Amino acid sequence: METNLTLYRIFNSVAGTGNISRSSKELFISQPAVSKAIQALEDNLHMTLFIRSSRGVRLTEEGSLLYEYTKSAFDTLKQGELTLFRMQELGMGHLRIGVSNTLCKYILLPYLKDFVKQYPHIKITMECQSTYKTLELLNQNKIDIGLIGKPDNLKGMDFYEIQQIExxxxxxxxxxxxxxxxxxxxxxxxxxxxxxxxxxxxxxxxxxxxxxxxxxxxxxxxxxxxxxxxxxxxxxxxxxxxxxxxxxxxxxxxxxxxxxxxxxxxxxxxxxxPLDPPLEKRSVGFAHSKEAFLPQAVKHFINFYKERCISQVHILK
Missing domain, CATH: 3.40.190.10 (Periplasmic binding protein-like II)
Known part of the structure; x- marks a missing residue:
């Protein structure tokens, strides 16, 4: 898009109000700045968008057609903002978890049960497979969090132990x-x-x-x-x-x-x-890529399991 988005925003406001003065107040800019922006947009498009008169402005046929598109675009942007605010307010989002069938049943489900109660609007997708496959999906950014038995190599991963198993x-x-x-x-x-x-x-x-x-x-x-x-x-x-x-x-x-x-x-x-020597205990925990972008839903889950682990330690003490 060669034309500055700001010019379309000003055009959309003037077209909606039908008055440069009202648009000036709506946009918190001066009337000359509004007029200059409209003129710049018309020059860029090589056509007249408004017919000026002492009573204000009205759209030309070309201006009316352009307004249909700008109104739809800015309405969509506004709806997008409202959706983001609603997601943040209600704790909405999407959480993708990788886990083996065993760890899912015996360890993850109790976490999810309490997490869903606290964040009922977050959509959760499960990928059940081996730890090695979970690590592969994490590296490919196809899942957000993995519940795994700690492997020897955790390069590029953040790992938070939640318990040990024997x-x-x-x-x-x-x-x-x-x-x-x-x-x-x-x-x-x-x-x-x-x-x-x-x-x-x-x-x-x-x-x-x-x-x-x-x-x-x-x-x-x-x-x-x-x-x-x-x-x-x-x-x-x-x-x-x-x-x-x-x-x-x-x-x-x-x-x-x-x-x-x-x-x-x-x-x-x-x-x-009994075995002599016994098998050493292993760590089980949640892992995520250090380089991956963490959506709000993922951050909620990370904070949740960390706080839960701290609470369990206090109970044991």
Whole structure:
């Protein structure tokens, strides 16, 4: 657009009021400045837009046509401003979150439940996939926030830890008893969940882990390698819920997250098999790109989970 937008704004005001004096007051500029701007616009367009008279001004045919467009344009801009103000006032906006199915169910949902109560007008879109895929989407600016297990490399990311999780191996007592009977045919040693080390149990058991694309799987396999732990039969399972359910029916020994099966451990439905050394705890938190523009809805969510974490720390104290 070659013509200065200010000239169109002045033209739109004069066309709407039909009077240079009223437009001058409306725009908070002098009458000569208004007249000069109208003349400049007419010179730029090489046509007459107003017919002047002692009673004011009226639009020419060309001026009337131009006014239809400027009025629509400035009305749209005004509506845009009002929408932005309303979004800010009501906390509206769009929040895109990436998270694995497991972290979504056990960690994210409680956050979202309280967040939605506080910001009911924010639209939330979920992308459920692995941590590595979440990091990829963050780098591509296709999501705003990711709930992830902290990876080794967080280059270009801000990470805020909200809790730690512990990976453990569990099974039922029935499975251990059956395994002990099976092994007793070849050895006099019986398998017990109170064994000093679960290495032997894992060597002869059906060991169930998440699929290879999962960060938890890689973390556990690295532990196996560092501690020279060999497994007999390895079964890949697609979700944490299935790992827990398969362990409950006695299909084998599952690697699960301890914080997600507190009730099963408390009732004895599942037994934790001690490892020496134990798997180190991992950090889980929200991450976002350092370089990405953060819309107001994203800022609301960041402030929300930070304040919630601070409140939880105070409660624990």
């Amino acid at each position: 990976d453990i191996f569990v099974s039922t007592q029935t499975y251990l008893d059956n395994l002990s009977l099976q092994l007793s045919k070849n050895t006099r040693n019986k398998v017990s969940p109170k064994a000093q080390n679960a290495t032997e149990i894992l060597r002869y058991s059906n060991v169930m882990l998440l699929d290879e694309k999962n960060i938890t799987r890689l973390y556990v396999e690295d532990y196996f390698t560092r501690n020279n732990i060999k497994t007999n039969q390895l079964l890949e399972v697609s979700s944490m819920d299935l790992l827990i359910d398969f362990a409950k029916i006695g299909l084998g020994i599952s690697c699960v997250i301890k914080e997600f099966i507190q009730e099963e451990l408390k009732t004895g439905e599942l037994l934790e098999l």
